[in-house]
Amino acid sequence: xxxxxxxxxxxxxxxxxxxxxxxxxxxxxxxxxxxxxxxxxxxxxxxxxxxxxxxxxxxxxxxxxxxxxxxxxxxxxxxxxxxxxxxxxxxxxxxxxxxxxxxxxxxxxxxxxxxxxxxxxxxxxxxxxxxxxxxxxxxxxxxxxxxxxxxxxxxxxxxxxxxxxxxxxxxxxxxxxxxxxxxxxxxxxxxxxxxxxxxxxxxxxxxxxxxxxxxxxxxxxxxxxxxxxxxxxxxxxxxxxxxxxxxxxxxxxxxxxxxxxxxxxxxxxxxxxxxxxxxxxxxxxxxxxxxxxxxxxxxxxxxxxxxxxxxxxxxxxxxxxxxxxxxxxxxxxxxxxxxxxxxxxxxx
Numbered sequence: 610x611x612x613x614x615x616x617x618x619x620x621x622x623x624x625x626x627x628x629x630x631x632x633x634x635x636x637x638x639x640x641x642x643x644x645x646x647x648x649x650x651x652x653x654x655x656x657x658x659x660x661x662x663x664x665x666x667x668x669x670x671x672x673x674x675x676x677x678x679x680x681x682x683x684x685x686x687x688x689x690x691x692x693x694x695x696x697x698x699x700x701x702x703x704x705x706x707x708x709x710x711x712x713x714x715x716x717x718x719x720x721x722x723x724x725x726x727x728x729x730x731x732x733x734x735x736x737x738x739x740x741x742x743x744x745x746x747x748x749x750x751x752x753x754x755x756x757x758x759x760x761x762x763x764x765x766x767x768x769x770x771x772x773x774x775x776x777x778x779x780x781x782x783x784x785x786x787x788x789x790x791x792x793x794x795x796x797x798x799x800x801x802x803x804x805x806x807x808x809x810x811x812x813x814x815x816x817x818x819x820x821x822x823x824x825x826x827x828x829x830x831x832x833x834x835x836x837x838x839x840x841x842x843x844x845x846x847x848x849x850x851x852x853x854x855x856x857x858x859x860x861x862x863x864x865x866x867x868x869x870x871x872x873x874x875x876x877x878x879x880x881x882x883x884x885x886x887x888x889x890x891x892x893x894x895x896x897x898x899x900x901x902x903x904x905x906x907x908x909x910x911x912x913x914x915x916x917x918x919x920x921x922x923x924x925x926x927x928x929x930x931x932x933x934x935x936x937x938x939x940x941x942x943x944x945x946x947x948x949x950x951x952x953x954x955x956x957x
Contacts, residue, residue, distance in 0.1 A: 612757045612817050613780045617789075619813035621782060624792035627799070629654070632661060634791070639713035639738045640671055646730045647694050654798070660689055672711055675702035683868060683938035690941055692868060697725025715739045728774070737787035744777035745790040746770055749797025755830040756801060759819025764830045838906045844881050845873040845911040847895055847946060850918050852954050853927035856937060864902065869937040871911070871946065872925070878912045885922050890914040898945025911946045913953070930954050 628634070631654065633645035644664060648657045664685050668674045674682075677699065686695040701723040705713060714720055721731035732745035744750075751764040754773045762769040782789040801807045809821050820829045848855040856869045874881045878892050892912040900907045921927065928937055933950070 611780075612814065612819060613754065613776055615817050616757065616814050617780060617782060620792045620796070621785065621788060623813040624788060624795060628791070628795055629799070632658070632665075637737050637787070639715075639734055641665065642734050642737050643713070643726075643730070644698065646733050647698055647725065648689060650694060650730075651691055652689060657689075660686075671702045671705050671713065674699055675706050679867075680936065680938075684936065687938040688941055692865065692938075692940075694725060700724040701726065713738075717741055717743055728770075733790060736781075736790045740786055742778075742781050742783050742786040744774045744781060745794070746774050746777065747794060747797075749801075750777070750790075750793045752803060752830045753793055753797045753801045756807070756820035756826060757814045757818045759823060759825065759829065761825075761829055761831050763833050765832050836904070838901065838904055840906050840908060841875055843873045843875055843907050843909045844878050845871050845898070845909050845943065845946060846878065846881055846892075847871055847911055847913045847950060847953070848887075848916045849913070849953055850916050850927060853929050854933075854950055854954065855916060855921060855925055856928045856939075857922070857925045864905070865940050865942065868940050869926075869928075870940065871943055871950075873909065887916065887920060887922070890916070895949045896946055898943070900942040900945075902942075907942060909945065911949065913949065 631645075633641045645657070645661060648661055648664075667681075667685055668677055677685075679696075679699075682695055682699060683692060686692055689695075704723055705711060708714075709719070714723075715735075717731055717735045720726060720734050721728065726734075729745050729747045732743045735741040735743050736745055748764075751770065751773055754760070754776060755762070755764055755769075758776070760769075760772075762772065764770070764773075777793075796812065799808075800811050807821075807826050809815050809818070809826070812818065812821075815821060820826045846855075855872060857872050859865050859868050859870055861867050872881070872885065874884065876884065879889055882889055892914045895911040895913040898907075898909040898911065900909070918927070926932075926937075933939065933954075939947075
């Protein structure tokens with residue numbers, strides 16, 4: 610019997626005993642599962658829990674999400690990163706209202722057609738909520754299946770993802786597809802860990818996992834090396850007037866699209882000021898920071914300075930404590946400098 614077919618019953622028994630209690634599992638409506646799956650993209654479960662509760666308290670329904678002002682939506686998402694996820698959530702919520710009368714679609718193809726929803730998310734919603742026997746293949750599942758079957762194909766390729774989806778389509782528990790998919794995800798998240806350190810003795814596949822039996826868990830899964838990141842040396846200007854700090858909005862397209870930020874450029878501080886039409890000031894080095902995006906790494910030097918109230922360029926704003934707390938979403942890229950701003954504005 611093929612390893613993945615042998616796994617079916619042991620996997621479901623293991624999941625029954627070991628599944629973590631998570632808020633979207635206790636009440637798995639389509640909306641709740643959808644929001645959780647989008648939040649969990651590129652983000653660990655433990656980091657999502659508080660954000661998920663806050664988001665659901667503020668926007669408990671599709672209609673509430675569809676009607677939320679963008680500034681408020683970005684503030685709710687602040688700290689989770691990858692902000693286009695939130696924009697696509699709202700776009701999809703509006704599609705659900707326009708195309709489906711506000712009711713979440715139940716067919717896989719209709720779920721897949723919503724903005725921001727790919728094969729994995731569509732499979733997760735369709736199987737967990739509507740009990741459709743379709744696979745949900747994320748990074749955890751790719752790793753689990755590759756190890757159990759001993760497949761040394763590159764899991765970063767579309768061909769390998771299609772192959773594993775086909776394997777799971779044949780093996781999925783027809784009467785419990787949601788539990789089956791969640792069990793595979795849970796196994797990858799808590800036992801079949803990455804970086805060559807799986808907890809094999811706790812795994813329901815330990816007796817027939819090919820990677821374990823052939824001592825290949827450190828080699829499988831195979832994943833091609835990522836391209837190197839581009840480095841950018843950026844100057845961040847923390848410009849104050851009384852108890853306010855200057856913010857500007859990023860362009861509507863590109864990295865951190867549409868979010869508010871402390872002004873910054875790839876140039877020395879005095880040149881930054883001149884390029885923005887600002888008077889030269891007595892700038893002091895306030896700190897250094899680094900932030901890694903998918904393909905870019907920012908290495909930042911922040912400088913503090915003062916500006917007259919009426920010197921602010923068009924489209925910039927003065928923001929005080931309450932604005933930073935409740936109105937403007939500042940990306941985590943600038944988290945290295947939040948304490949500097951907090952001290953200057955009298956947080957502590």
